[in-house]
Amino acid sequence: MNILYLLIGFSILLALIFLAAFFWASKSGQNDDTYTPAVRMLFDDEVQEKIEDIKSDEDHV
Template identity: 55%
Template sequence: MSVIYLLITISIIVALLFLYAFIKAVRQGQFDDYYTPSVRMLFDDETKQNDNKTNKD
């Protein structure tokens, strides 16, 4: 039974470490990308069409 308490304690510590790393990354702005998602959908088809045109020539 003491092994279960040990494993629960270790898992909570690891979870808190991951939570700390996630909060630190969010505060540093690593997930702030407002430009790329809006532009990606516009230029994705053009690159595929250009590749297809060069392959047909």
């Protein structure tokens, strides 16, 4: 049963790592803006030639 001491130690260590990760995220401002990144990831990187693609997409509807 002594293995429990080790297991509990590990489980708390793991939880502490998650807590530290949350602190880091909070400090580095990742929770400040919860809306814009969701929109930003939908933008296409390439600008040239894309205009035509998107316009023609709309016409398929």
